Amino acid sequence: MTDVVVVGLGPAGIVATSVLATAGYSVTAIQTATANSDRCPVASPSSTIRRRAWQRAVPAPYPQQGADAVGGSKLLAAPQSYRLDPWNLRARSSTLTRYGASALPADADLADWPFPAGELDEYHQRVERAMNVGVRPTATWTRRMATTADKLGWNSFTAPAAASTDCSSLLDRARAVGHVDLLADAAVLGIETDSSGAVSGVRYVRDGEVCQLSAPAVVLAASVVSNARLLLLSGITARGQVGRYFMAHNCFVANGWFPGTDLGRDAAGPATATAVTSFEGDEFDHTGLGFLGGSILQAAMTGPRTDGWRAAVAATLPDELSVPDRATGWIREQQHSIGTVWAQPDQLPRAENRIDLDPTYVDALGRPVPRLTLDLAEDDHSRAAFLGDRMQEWLRAAGAHTTWVTPLVPQPLGTHLYGGTRMGLDPNASVVDGYGRCHDVPGLVVVGSSTFPGTGGRGPVQTIEALAWRSAERLTEDLR
Ligand SMILES: Cc1cc2nc3c(=O)[nH]c(=O)nc-3n(C[C@H](O)[C@H](O)[C@H](O)COP(=O)(O)OP(=O)(O)OC[C@H]3O[C@@H](n4cnc5c(N)ncnc54)[C@H](O)[C@@H]3O)c2cc1C
Secondary structure, three states: OOOEEEEOOOHHHHHHHHHHHHOOOEEEEEOOOOOOOOOOOOOOOOOEEEOOOOOOOEEOOOOOOOOOOOOHHHHHOOOEOOOOOHHHHHHHHHHHHHHOHHHOOOOOOOOOOOOOHHHHHHHHHHHHHHOOOEEOOOOHHHHHHHHHHHHHOOOEEEOEEOOOOOOHHHHHHHHHHOEEEEEOOOEEEEEEEOOOOOEEEEEEEEOOEEEEEEOOEEEEOOOHHHHHHHHHHOOOOOOOOOOOOOEEOOOEEEEEEOOOOOOOHHHOOOOOEEEEOOOOOOOOOOOOOOOOOOOOEEEEOOOOOOHHHHHHHHHHOOHHHOOOOOOOHHHHHHHHHEEEEEEOOOOOOOOOOEEEEEEEEEOOOOOEEEEEEOOOOHHHHHHHHHHHHHHHHHHHHOOOOEEEEOOOOOOOOOOOEEOOOOEOOOOOOOOEOOOOEEOOOOOEEEOOHHHOOOOOOOOOHHHHHHHHHHHHHHHHHHOO
């Protein structure tokens, strides 16, 4: 018996564990592990994917991007660390006020977050202190793009980043002052409930043995796809709401060729970036544009160029460059003269984009793998076209000779995923409340971007951490 089980020790689970243990509760934190950097075949098996619900889903061509280790997917991150633009927390009501009901796409289910936008501020401040969020020294490329943004009259700033990708020092501090049992080599198989429907513990597998652990509270922090899958595997459907409103940052870039100029982009990693906020949220008039929201635009450093980077650029070179050798020879020669800016656009919540259990494919233990249904809507294309134009304008104003944009494709296996356990006030339209408490299962709290009602146009990790802090703090009160 323990006071709280925390499932998953990515940033969300680590923050929750830290808050609960520091408040004096005994926490058992369960995190799966893999022998190498592959995904765990039990906790994070390969999904199946499709664009539309009437299609047969096919096995994903590669694993979900992320990590199965203490520290979670943030271990792979830049890690840029943003506060979400407050407009996103009020997207529905702000849109109604400024543009009227006709601006809300009929097939999207835009929702406000179920608490006042300013309520996250103090938690952001705590996270920023705990994770040492600050700005990295600027570089030739980021300075060039900041100066250009100023000339264009755009609002730009140096992107904030956490000092490290590894937030396990927070866990170490919690273990030093509180009671934390760490099972860092076990995979949770399901959440258990009692006859009243309240949470009663978890079932997990460790060294091939299935074990049970009782607890009056469980914090589910296994990330977007696993949160939904574990709930569904446990028979918790929240009146059909679990899995709904799956969303992704369908990221794309604009490249610019600056012949004869060394842009110096490999002198630092992608945490060093200039960010432009003029085209996110409601920073510009959307009248007649056919979309809501937008994206922060970023000119980031790359770190050392990789074959993967060269192959990605080679795949999108425009014909006007007349490059004879698309196989990367020209790219290798010109790589110091290719600048890139990057968008992570909003995607609106649509009920048909969802996570459920695949009826055919199973994991290493014979349990259904997640099935991801995600498509792009007309407004996704309009938003991307608008942002692509702005990104090319930025590159050209910075001196690019030729610019080109990479195609927009749905990214259900990508780095920034959202939804599946949406938060809201109405138990018939959401899974959890504003504190992540499951409407239908007392004692069960869900943390992570699976609870976000929308994506926003910036990286999610700091908002995930702030929200987890707030949820865990509330749980300490509920447990009293
Ligand atoms: C390559 C990459 C780069 C990124 N860069 C940025 C960035 O710069 N800025 C930003 O804001 N965001 C970034 N992100 C996104 C960010 O890392 C994630 O949003 C964040 O890590 C999510 O936190 P989480 O704790 O909810 O989930 P995760 O970090 O995914 O952690 C979940 C943990 O739960 C564990 N788990 C899952 N199922 C089980 C189970 N059944 N039993 C036990 N354990 C389980 C997993 O192994 C994992 O360790 C990036 C992501 C990737 C992949």
